[in-house]
Amino acid sequence: MESILYIILGLAIGVVIGRYLLRNIFKKQEIAVQNKAKKILKEAELNAEHLKKNRLLEAKEKFLQLKSEHETEVSQRNNTLNQRENNVRQKEQSINQRLEKINRESQDLENQRKNLDRLVELNEKRQEEVENLKSQQIVQLESIAGLSAEEAKNQLVDNLREEARTKALSQIKDIVAEAKLTASKEAKKIVIQTIQRQATESAIENTVSIFHIESDEIKGRVIGREGRNIRALEAATGIEIIVDDTPEAIILSGFDPIRREIARLALHRLVTDGRIHPARIEEVVAKTKKLIDDEIVEIGERTVIDLGIHGLHPELIRMVGRMRYRSSYGQNLLQHSREVANFCATMAAELGLNVKMAKRAGLLHDIGKVPDDNPELPHAILGMQLAEKYKEHPDVCNAIGAHHDEIEMTSMISPIVQACDAISGARPGARREVVESYIKRLKDLESLALSYPGVEKTFAIQAGRELRVVVESEKITDAQSETLAADISNRIQTEMTYPGQIKVTVIRETRSVSFAK
Numbered sequence: 316m317e318s319i320l321y322i323i324l325g326l327a328i329g330v331v332i333g334r335y336l337l338r339n340i341f342k343k344q345e346i347a348v349q350n351k352a353k354k355i356l357k358e359a360e361l362n363a364e365h366l367k368k369n370r371l372l373e374a375k376e377k378f379l380q381l382k383s384e385h386e387t388e389v390s391q392r393n394n395t396l397n398q399r400e401n402n403v404r405q406k407e408q409s410i411n412q413r414l415e416k417i418n419r420e421s422q423d424l425e426n427q428r429k430n431l432d433r434l435v436e437l438n439e440k441r442q443e444e445v446e447n448l449k450s451q452q453i454v455q456l457e458s459i460a461g462l463s464a465e466e467a468k469n470q471l472v473d474n475l476r477e478e479a480r481t482k483a484l485s486q487i488k489d490i491v492a493e494a495k496l497t498a499s500k501e502a503k504k505i506v507i508q509t510i511q512r513q514a515t516e517s518a519i520e521n522t523v524s525i526f527h528i529e530s531d532e533i534k535g536r537v538i539g540r541e542g543r544n545i546r547a548l549e550a551a552t553g554i555e556i557i558v559d560d561t562p563e564a565i566i567l568s569g570f571d572p573i574r575r576e577i578a579r580l581a582l583h584r585l586v587t588d589g590r591i592h593p594a595r596i597e598e599v600v601a602k603t604k605k606l607i608d609d610e611i612v613e614i615g616e617r618t619v620i621d622l623g624i625h626g627l628h629p630e631l632i633r634m635v636g637r638m639r640y641r642s643s644y645g646q647n648l649l650q651h652s653r654e655v656a657n658f659c660a661t662m663a664a665e666l667g668l669n670v671k672m673a674k675r676a677g678l679l680h681d682i683g684k685v686p687d688d689n690p691e692l693p694h695a696i697l698g699m700q701l702a703e704k705y706k707e708h709p710d711v712c713n714a715i716g717a718h719h720d721e722i723e724m725t726s727m728i729s730p731i732v733q734a735c736d737a738i739s740g741a742r743p744g745a746r747r748e749v750v751e752s753y754i755k756r757l758k759d760l761e762s763l764a765l766s767y768p769g770v771e772k773t774f775a776i777q778a779g780r781e782l783r784v785v786v787e788s789e790k791i792t793d794a795q796s797e798t799l800a801a802d803i804s805n806r807i808q809t810e811m812t813y814p815g816q817i818k819v820t821v822i823r824e825t826r827s828v829s830f831a832k
Contacts, residue, residue, distance in 0.1 A: 526565040526582050534558045536591050537565065537582070547593035550785065550822065551600040553774035554578040569776065570757040572640040577603050611636035618649065622656055624675050628705035635678065637685040642754070648685070651739050652678050658735035659728070668727055669710075676714035676732050679707070683715070695719045759811065764803050764819075769795075781818040782807075788825045796821040 528534070538545045538558055545556050553574050557566035565582070569575050581603040585591045588599075612629075615636030619627050627635075638649035659677035663670045683698030692700075699716030710726035717724040718733045757775040760782055764773040769790035774783045784803065786796060800821040807817055 526567055526579055528563050528565060528586065531563065533586055534565065537586070539591065539593075543593055544591050544596065547596045548578065548582070548600070549774070549776070549783075551597055552578040552581065553772065553776070553783075555776035555781075556582075569774075570754045570779075572642070573607060573637070576640060577607055580606065611639070614639050614649070618653065618678075622653065622674055622678060624656075624671070624678060627675075628707075631679065631682065631701070631705050631707075634682050634685050634701070638681070641685050646739075648681055652681055654739045655680060655732070655735045658738055659731050662731045662735065663728070666727075666731070668731070672708060672710060673728050673731055675707075676711045676728050677735055679711065680715050680718050680732050680736060693719065693721050695721045756811070760807070760817070763806060763810065767799060767803070769799075779817065781820060784819065784821045786821060786823050788823050791823055793823060796823045 536544070537548075537556070539547075545558065548554075549556055552569075553571070554567050554569040554577075556578070557568055559566070567575050567578050567582075569578070577600065581596070581600045584599050584603065585596065588595075612633050613636070615632035615634070618635050619625075619632060635649070635652070638652055639647070641648040656674045656677035659673040660670050663673035679698065679702060681694065681698065682701055683692070683694035683696070686697065686701065695716050695718055699712050699722070702712045702715050710728050713722070713724065713726045714729040714732040716722045717729045718736050720733075724730060724733075757779050760775045760779060761773040764770060764782055764784045769786050770784055771787050772785040774785075775781075776783060782803070784799070786799065791799065800819045803821075804817075804819045807819070
């Protein structure tokens with residue numbers, strides 16, 4: 316029990332001693348921290364004082380620098396002002412000197428004016444004396460001649476006028492006769508030289524193309540089972556495919572040269588490839604159409620490059636290429652337009668006009684014959700509207716529109732284009748009127764059927780004896796197809812003139828397409 320008390324007492328004494336020692340340690344640390352804080356504060360005050368002195372020195376230096384700059388600027392301004400004052404004084408002196416000189420000159424002029432006034436007075440007096448003498452002499456002459464001065468003057472003027480009129484009329488007759496003779500000779504010379512320098516062969520297109528084959532066995536493959544291949548080819552191209560007894564040949568009949576060329580190339584690809592069936596035919600015809608479109612653009616670009624025509628709109632270039640597959644009264648339209656362009660250039664050069672513009676107007680004068688659509692307008696007016704649409708020069712537009720006298724000629728190039736068009740088309744064998752009227756009749760036949768709603772495509776085949784009308788199955792029913800065929804037949808009978816009879820065939824086809832994925 317006593318040992319426990321000793322232990323407790325020892326622990327109590329240890330705790331007291333420990334607390335005393337900890338207090339002394341904390342007190343010493345507090346004193347050390349306070350000393351350190353005082354030292355830091357003192358150092359901070361010293362740094363602040365030093366920084367304050369530095370800033371004051373910098374401010375003084377800046378002030379002195381600004382003061383020096385200001386004094387320099389003030390000094391420069393003062394110098395400038397002094398210089399301007401000196402200039403003003405010099406100008407003022409110069410102005411004063413000029414004023415003095417002007418005053419002196421004004422005084423001299425005044426003196427001269429007075430002298431002139433005196434001279435004028437003397438001259439007027441002398442003039443009066445001369446007039447008096449002249450009137451006295453006139454009175455004496457009138458009394459001697461028996462005529463007044465006015466009558467004599469009129470008589471002399473009349474005699475001189477009559478003599479001058481007679482001589483002038485004689486000279487005018489000679490000049491007019493010589494001008495007519497010279498103009499006639501020069502005009503004939505220019506036309507003859509133009510024709511001789513630009514003479515080219517005249518190509519006459521027809522409405523039939525011949526496709527040559529190696530053997531008659533191919534004809535059966537072209538016709539297909541129950542004629543499905545040939546029907547698909549005719550429906551896709553709009554060309555009549557004639558497979559008859561002609562050896563090693565298939566005849567492609569149609570009035571549109573572009574369609575015939577598409578059919579010929581497509582048939583060539585099909586025969587070369589060997590796969591001939593409706594789906595393949597449609598694919599090949601679509602690719603061939605794209606190929607022909609590219610070839611048309613290429614032909615147009617090559618034509619304008621050959622003729623040296625620049626800056627033509629791409630759509631006009633495409634139309635120039637389409638001329639290759641068009642004919643004008645049986646004459647190839649592109650060849651005719653190139654010929655007219657060269658004629659115009661030659662004539663313009665002979666007459667001293669703009670050669671490039673004349674050549675441009677000659678090439679584009681029949682551009683109204685080859686648009687994608689066929690509005691009811693004369694081709695000259697349509698061509699002029701197309702040229703205006705694609706920003707051609709007004710002189711070129713007027714030459715296109717006036718070359719058949721549909722509008723008034725306002726440009727010097729217009730009569731040249733008209734004359735050259737006549738030169739190119741009037742040569743023997745250059746044109747055939749029958750072909751042009753035939754093609755126009757077939758185009759009118761197709762346009763008539765195409766005017767009905769629901770009609771997708773129309774093809775005039777068999778030289779216009781049959782009209783095939785392809786309709787959209789979603790818009791036209793089978794019953795409506797029969798009614799449509801009858802309506803088109805009635806309109807053809809009442810509105811058109813044609814030999815024989817025309818068969819109207821309305822084709823309606825429904826297709827269901829699905830893809831397995």
